[in-house]
Amino acid sequence: MTTRVGVVTFPGSLDDRDAQRAVRLAGAEPVALWHRDKDLHQVDAVVLPGGFSYGDYLRCGAISRFSPVMDTIIEQAKLGMPVLGICNGFQVLCESHLLPGALTRNDSLHFICRDQKLRIENASTAWTGDYTQGQEIVVPLKNGEGRFVADEHVLDALEAEGRIVARYLDVNPNGSYRDIAGISNAAGNVVGLMPHPEHAIEPLTGPTTEGLGFFTSVLKQLVSA
Amino acid sequence: MSLDTVKNAEQTPDAEQPWAELGLKEDEYARIREILGRRPTGAELAMYSVMWSEHCSYKSSKVHLKQFGEKAPANDAMLVGIGENAGVVDVGQGYAVTFKVESHNHPSYIEPYQGAATGIGGIVRDILAMGARPVAVMDPLRFGAADHPDTRRVLPGIVAGIGGYGNCLGLPNIGGEVVFDSCYQGNPLVNALCVGVMKHEDIHLAQASGAGNKVILYGARTGGDGIGGVSVLASETFDATGPAKRPAVQVGDPFQEKLLIECTLEIFSEKLVLGIQDLGGAGLSCATSELASAGSGGMRVELDTVPLRDSSLSPEEILMSESQERMCAIVEPGKVDRFLEICEKWDVIATVIGEVTDGERLEIFWHGEQVVDVPPRTVAHDGPVYQRPYARPSWQDALQADAPTAERLQRPVTGEELKAALLAVAGSPNQASKAWITDQYDRYVIGNTVLATPEDSGMVRIDEETNLGVSVATDGNGRFAKLDPYTGAQLALAEAYRNVAAGGAKPLAVSDCLNFGSPEDPDVMWQFAEACRGLADACQILGTPVTGGNVSLYNQTGETAIHPTPVVAVLGVIDDVNRRTPIGFAEEGQHLYLLGDTADELGGSAWSEVAHGHLGGLPPKVDLERERLLGEILIAASRDGMIDAAHDLSDGGLAQALVESCLKGGNGARVIVPAGLDPFVFLFSESAGRAVVAIPRSEELRFNDMCGARGLPATRIGVVDGDVLEIQGQFTVSLAELKDAHTGVIEALLA
Amino acid sequence: MARVVVDVMLKPEILDPQGQAVQRALPRLGFDGIADVRQGKRFELELEGPVDDAALARIREAAETFLANTVIEDFTVRVEESQ
Amino acid sequence: MARVVVDVMLKPEILDPQGQAVQRALPRLGFDGIADVRQGKRFELELEGPVDDAALARIREAAETFLANTVIEDFTVRVEESQ
């Protein structure tokens, strides 16, 4: 049976079709999930895609976090289901308190779209198993509110527990504390990532194909689980 | 104020009416009375005044725009031509593409962020209204001098507004233009383009047919914004202290528009709509009168049912409001429930506000009383038409006589001087990298962007199975058009055409945005007439019809008009986007060829501006047959895998093209000045009809044979190599030095 | 040091998409009875010197020319009451 | 109808790039003597019913769970004094 990976569409989600394409290219079956529907339709993992859900009004991810589908996702994530939040999805995960910290306005105060070099700091989460620790990749980054902030002791704990999944290299594009581009929960099944691996899966349309690993990783993880 | 009903208007024929304040001329007011056989009601007056404004009626430009239809080349690809919200072109495999460029100049000067944002919102709704999914946007921009303090106010706001709205809609920004010139100081130009894709059978038109069918207004609530904006914006000139009348500014809600897009596409996919129109300038006045006049019958609207944001609005205000993010659809009664259900799914407010009648009148009611009873065509299409006087400006001859000859303008001669000139041009605001701006735009969303900034054209894949794609480029050189508006308009088309071809796509069709000064100035009107004539003639020769566009007049500060600025967008199609040609010199060892002829043509050039602040002489000559041949060679070479890089030559000439292609590809080049050519002319002339290409050695013979057989001059000028750009016998400059000069310029000016 | 607060709100006739989004979300979260929400900005300015009339006049000017966009926004300036 | 105002500000220890940008710009515009600027949000809520303790308690809860992200923000709730 093929693995089913759900991709949630909130009102204002933009990269949902891109995430579905990435899931497909990785060899899984993408399943569209609707924000109003509590039912996850037997998916094995979930991607919360990028975009401007609810226009990013109030705070990014703040309104989406209260949608019916999130109730179920929060429940399942706590039981170990792999969940990847990309950009706006990362913001939703922080607002849902599945991940610590918050994402705030870029220090430049501008939206920034660039090809970003990252280092994979933890290759043992559900979404990074196909990378090697320390591997450097380039994927697009595009956000206006991507500056990861958290208390010093939270940051120290993230470092100590190996929960920093990826860091910005060369350029810190948004002022994130400690160059953090992505983090995971303690169990490693929930990952939030500010850059967009789903835009680096085809040589034709991406700067590289080095983003595909996130989507193939979760497949292996699910098969071996 | 008591309600001015139709009955009341009949009984009080002599009541005073504010037609002049609404921008109508005395004879126009008299025409309205004649059409109606009585005085108009307040609501009718509001509708006529906005719909007969310059912006909506094209009263000054119409007589010249006619040529685009009359001279249109026969073109099998045209599915919908001028007259609809946007033209539609067949691109094969059952796909149709629609695209259009529009202006939002004046609002963007007053409120840069919201003005530019709502400019994107408006053009996207036009494309959506054709039945298409919007797939990309572009933004041709013009600003005042780069170092002027007001540019620091205007530019960041406009860029943030375009990004803020477009990014939030999820539309990749695949290109545009940024030009600085002090002529745009009090009149920045914000043109916005959108491309949309649909299947042939999904094309929708703005028409209301079939008595009993329902009129549904959906999207945002109607508020008091932008009331009168249309007539005021398009008719008033701006002085240095700001607009004479401050129009209400509209605030955009891109989130609402995103919902409107998804909701509308779902409605289209279930075939629930007979006719559809977006609400833009003139709001409901425009939508109801245009829908009704394009349909078979009349229309009856209950204005009370319009969802309001402000319950105190009068019927006149509701009819004139330009609240954003609204659409109007004609739906069969049996499909209304499903229509409303889909709107509910997307949290979009939708209301039946009226129905199509079998009469011939547009009738609008308020609290049960009739406030409008008009023949819709008279509102939408029978506006006044002006034959504005025009005459060649008295200063034109002197301007053209002031050619940038070597005697008049000191030219660089030594290698060192040439190198300094190259760095100065590459680092001037107009030629410098625009990354600071374009990095604020999402170019990746949707995952189909094949080419985007800083490539020659923007290209998107429209079918992931077959790899069919389309590309668009926009161009417009106001300096050339000032020197000669006829040639300037043709050069704009030629450059956009060349850019599309350089990427490997076949040019199919044109949209244009004509930005000019006041039509009441005969000099400006002459520029306008010449530009239209030039563009129409050139489109005929290149076989690319104008499918639609927009006119923006009154772009002037006091007596001073902007340079005539026809912005031309060319749409092309490519069968396999994998065959696209990028601009970067990516492979060492490939040979560089210069295609086309280079003459001593520096009138209006980037060099003359940067080195001498000079504008005079004649623009480069246009040879449209040569442009077509060059295009055919570039397309064939791309299709057959003969070239790996191509960059068209325009502002800054070969020098600038080499800088850009080297930096993009991360490789240097060794270049030889061809025998008989002056090194300065070789590097900086802006002769049209040229491109530089990089060719793998294995393809060189085949490529040369093709050019020889077709009669296109192709001169081998060098090789991709190393990490310096070397002009042999003249100078070398390292990539690091080039990058230093070319990047960081815009941010330094705005910081 | 003294604190001056500048509140900047969209003019009443101008669309406030942010406030609307909040207003629509509140009932879904179980917060009823809220008829309208407007969202604006609050600036807290710490002055180096005393908050006298001259200082307030300058801040009012800064609000007028810079902190608020008076084409679409209104503002108020007030000295913060100590809490 | 009565108005309740919720002010939301970033916690003092969180960097506020917007406030800093304003602060940096002010001297360039000729406004000196401003030691610090913080930028936050102001929500104006119009209630349908009376502003009693129960209503304020509910609004405080909405602020806590929704209007502010207490990981990074502080908030205050107050009834607007009529001006």
Ligand SMILES: Nc1ncnc2c1ncn2[C@@H]1O[C@H](COP(=O)(O)OP(=O)(O)O)[C@@H](O)[C@H]1O
């Ligand atoms: N410069 C132009 N060239 C060709 N067609 C134009 C030009 N300006 C306007 N048009 C066409 O005239 C029609 C009316 O234009 P417009 O009022 O801008 O449309 P809309 O009502 O969608 O805003 C459209 O079909 C438009 O494409």
Ligand SMILES: [Mg+2]
């Ligand atoms: Mg239209």
